[in-house]
Amino acid sequence: MHTSKLQSEAWQALLSHGESLRGKHLAELFAHDAQRFQRLHRLFGPILFDFSKQSIEEPTLGYLLDLAREQGLAKCMDALFAGERINSSENRAAMHWALRLPPERVCEVDGEDITGLVHAQLLRMDKIVTKIRAGQWRGATGEVITDVVNIGVGGSDLGPLMVTQALTDSRLPAAAELNVHFASTMDGSQLSQLLGGLSPHSTLFIISSKSFSTIDTLTNAATARHWLERELGERVGLLNCHFLGVSSAAGKMTEWGIPEYNQMRLWDWVGGRYSLWSAIGLPVALSIGMHGFRELLRGAHDMDEHFREAPWEQNLPVLLGMIGIWNTNILGINAHAILPYDGRLKELPNYFEQLEMESNGKSVNRSGEPVDYATCPIVWGNVGPNAQHAFYQLLHQGTEAVTCDFIVPARRYLEAQHDEAAPELVAQHELALANCLAQSRLLALGDAAVEGAEALPPNKRYRGNQPSSTLLLNELTPYSLGALIALYEHKVFVQSVIWDINPFDQWGVEMGKKIAVDTLEQIRGQGADLASTDGSTAGLLERILRG
Structure with a gap:
């Protein structure tokens, strides 16, 4: 008979500790500990992780890390970074971390030079990006490419779209005007709207699909091809000039008509939702340049190293993941909101929805047995200021417990760059910061944050005690965003180990x-x-x- 993991010694100790905290309000915890923030926040490079508004006390971390040790987290981390086939259902490694290795970091798996493979593709990508951004890539009729349309879905769309939009301030001017667009929906509505405003003479399509068999992507690609043929005629060089392909299936790209010199590769050991760091990120590089893309990779790699080397008591991915375990399995909270307070991050909640729910939305463990405990919560969210006018009513006064991650850059409009020309923009960022801090405070403390709350009618009272974390970035840059995304990737892995599930398949x-x-x-x-x-x-x- 299957024995629940919840019966293990560390689980039982954690459950017992949870009972001792049950009924304690966050307002009470803050009132009794003036040093709570100092004890319950951590730093890594450009990221401050404040978890003092979580419903925990300092000893809670010890119980959580005991559970991580009992569940073999260290061994699983070693297996991940050794390139072992930890995606057991597909007999594959999961080496998205290798995509951001620096060239001097030798990595060989099964006798294959992984670092060499990765950097050969980065060099190929660099040449293509340089040529397009310099205005040297021309369409079949000789026009300079001015518009690039990325056709993909899931990980081939959400990551490039999110990062391209997030790093608008990091875009470097190209010699030629270059606009990057995205189409993913299988009904063709996005693509149809795009094509109506584009010139076939100067439009380049990127077909991004790991398997190059996804019906959504291939249907949109066929529509784009027919549009070009209808507008320009079936002329020689049409596919050569107007299509790039990114896939692990080189033969299928060739069969479709994309010449080899227009193809970029990824590998079976890269999951779709972890593929942003590969040539799937080509739209990002086209938008911000290869230097910016390499900074994105550098930020992610530095977070990889932090995850591998930092003591767990100081380790952001381990702490973020284990606090999520606490909320889901001890407090029984099954909803988690991602709330960025920066309009550039509007696609971040969608990206994290896929990363977390497609990875850990499982009810069968690695041995094929049904689990008898909760796994991934429902992940959702929106840009914080918009969310305030949409669903914060439920967060503050509804009947559901929801954990929240507030994500915000401390600085947005730098004085030397913006103050003289647009002081009102500085004021707007200050307004966003104030709302972010105020909302998280009210969610945690409830009426304790409101002067004279006891005199208010019930419909104007705030229960508080809604746990949240705040991730404060110094600035939103390619480096800090790379580190942030890798932080959440590793959080997902940590939680998968505790739940004993495979986060790298999606049957x-x-x-x-x-x-x-x-x-x-x-x-x-x-x-x-x-x-x-x-x-x-x-x-x-x-x-x-x-x-």
Whole structure:
């Protein structure tokens, strides 16, 4: 019979400690400890991690780290960075960390020079980026490329889109005007809107797909190809001049029509949602230049080294991950909000949704047994100032407990660069900072943060005691963003070890796509009788087919 991991010694000690804290309000914890922030925050480079508003005390960290030791976190970390095949269901390594190794850091796995492979592709990427940004890449009719459309979905879209938008201030001017766009939806709506405003003479498409078999991406790619052929004619060199490919399937790229010199590679040991650091990040490099892209990699690599080497008591990924375990498994909180207070980070919640829920949204452990404890919470969020007008009502006065991560840069508009020209922008950033700090304070303390709260009617009272962390960046730069993303990647890994699940596969998304193939045949009148499906689907199909 399967024995629950919750029966282990460290789990039981943690559960018992949780009972001793149950009922203590965060306002009480702050009132009794004037040094709480000093004890419950950590620093790494440009990131300050404040977890003093979490419902923990300093001894809680000891219990959490005892659990990490019991669950074999150190051994699993060693296996990750040794290139072992820790993605057991697909018999693959998970070496996204190798994508950001510096060239002098030798890494060989199974006799293969991983560092050499990675930097050969970075060099290929550098040449392509330099040529396009210099205005030397021309379309089939001789026009300079002015617009690049990245066609991908999931990890081939969310990461490049998020980082490109986040680093708008880091964009370096190119010799030629260059605009970067993204299309991912399989219904073609995004692509259709884009094509209506683009010139086929000066548009380049990047087809990004690890397998080069994703129907969403290939359908959009075919539409782009037909658009070019319709507008420019089926002329020689059309595919050579207007398409780049990024995939682990070189043969499929060639079969589609992308010449070898327009192809960039990634590898089976890179999961899609961890592929931003590879040539999948080409749109980022086109936007901010290769120097900026390498700074992104450097920030992530430095976080890798911190994760590998820092004592766990000071280790940001370990602490962030284990505090999440505390909230999910001890406090029973099953919702987690990502709340950036900077409009450049508007896609960050979507990116972290995929990173966390596609990785750890599992109910079967590595041995194939069903788990009897909660795993990944529901992750959601929005830009904080917008979220305040959308769902903060529930956070403050609803019936659900929600943990929150507030993410904000301390500095936005630097004096020497912006003050004289736009002092109002400095004031706006100060407003965002004030709201970020005020909202997290009110969520934690509730009425204790409101003067005269006891005289207010019930509908104006605040229960507080909603746990949150604040990640304060010095500035939002390629380096700090790289470090932040890697921090969350490693957090996900830490939690997967504690829950004994594989964070590097995603079988849950596959069956629905397979069933969709049969359903498509039915919609097109080629499939089996509608009676072969369930009543609801049959009814909906009948309505669709009637027109």
